[in-house]
Amino acid sequence: xxxxxxxxxxxxxxxxxxxxxxxxxxxxxxxxxxxxxxxxxxxxxxxxxxxxxxxxxxxxxxxxxxxxxxxxxxxxxxxxxxxxxxxxxxxxxxxxxxxxxxxxxxxxxxxxxxxxxxxxxxxxxxxxxxxxxxxxxxxxxxxxxxxxxxxxxxxxxxxxxxxxxxxxxxxxxxxxxxxxxxxxxxxxxxxxxxxxxxxxxxxxxxxxxxxxxxxxxxxxxxxxxxxxxxx
Numbered sequence: 001x002x003x004x005x006x007x008x009x010x011x012x013x014x015x016x017x018x019x020x021x022x023x024x025x026x027x028x029x030x031x032x033x034x035x036x037x038x039x040x041x042x043x044x045x046x047x048x049x050x051x052x053x054x055x056x057x058x059x060x061x062x063x064x065x066x067x068x069x070x071x072x073x074x075x076x077x078x079x080x081x082x083x084x085x086x087x088x089x090x091x092x093x094x095x096x097x098x099x100x101x102x103x104x105x106x107x108x109x110x111x112x113x114x115x116x117x118x119x120x121x122x123x124x125x126x127x128x129x130x131x132x133x134x135x136x137x138x139x140x141x142x143x144x145x146x147x148x149x150x151x152x153x154x155x156x157x158x159x160x161x162x163x164x165x166x167x168x169x170x171x172x173x174x175x176x177x178x179x180x181x182x183x184x185x186x187x188x189x190x191x192x193x194x195x196x197x198x199x200x201x202x203x204x205x206x207x208x209x210x211x212x213x214x215x216x217x218x219x220x221x222x223x224x225x226x227x228x229x230x231x
Contacts (some may be wrong), residue, residue, distance in 0.1 A: 074087040091103065153178055172184045
């Protein structure tokens with residue numbers, strides 16, 4: 001079973017569905033789900049995780065894939081905390097983020113909102129990411145997403161997401177490919193990476209070269225002073 005993400009920091013992706021047994025697994029390289037079928041059956045149709053197949057006896061039967069095994073069993077508000085947790089993890093692995101948000105509401109565990117928010121950002125599902133961080137009471141992330149979530153250009157959105165994760169080179173590439181390449185320069189100035197900012201200014205904002213040169217010189221001077229004081 002594979003999931004497709006049209007927008008991610010790696011571009012459009014098609015990846016195998018990983019088996020998460022805990023939220024900690026979401027940060028690890030996990031094995032994919034494996035569904036075992038009886039010998040001799042021939043798969044026919046897959047619909048929302050339910051596989052119809054032809055048996056050697058000539059009858060059509062079906063079963064849910066392992067990746068979807070708990071989704072039809074989930075009992076909503078009546079389910080147990082363990083059931084909500086399992087439903088959350090399976091939905092997360094399948095990128096069914098709306099399901100995750102509902103399940104997390106039945107569990108008193110703020111970490112679930114953090115994990116969900118991160119996964120949503122990685123797949124540019126900003127509305128659910130915003131709501132997840134809201135419910136997790138992460139005000140800084142709420143304000144950060146609020147600052148760009150109404151942007152309509154994909155490269156600018158991905159650039160902002162990359163910045164959140166500290167992937168500044170990735171963010172720069174997205175900004176430079178957008179209709180507002182000056183955002184790459186703004187980012188480098190914000191993080192005081194003056195040497196790269198100077199190179200960018202030469203190609204996209206020559207009027208800022210002198211200012212950035214002065215900032216770079218001041219930064220180098222501070223570094224030299226600190227270095228000399230250590231020896």
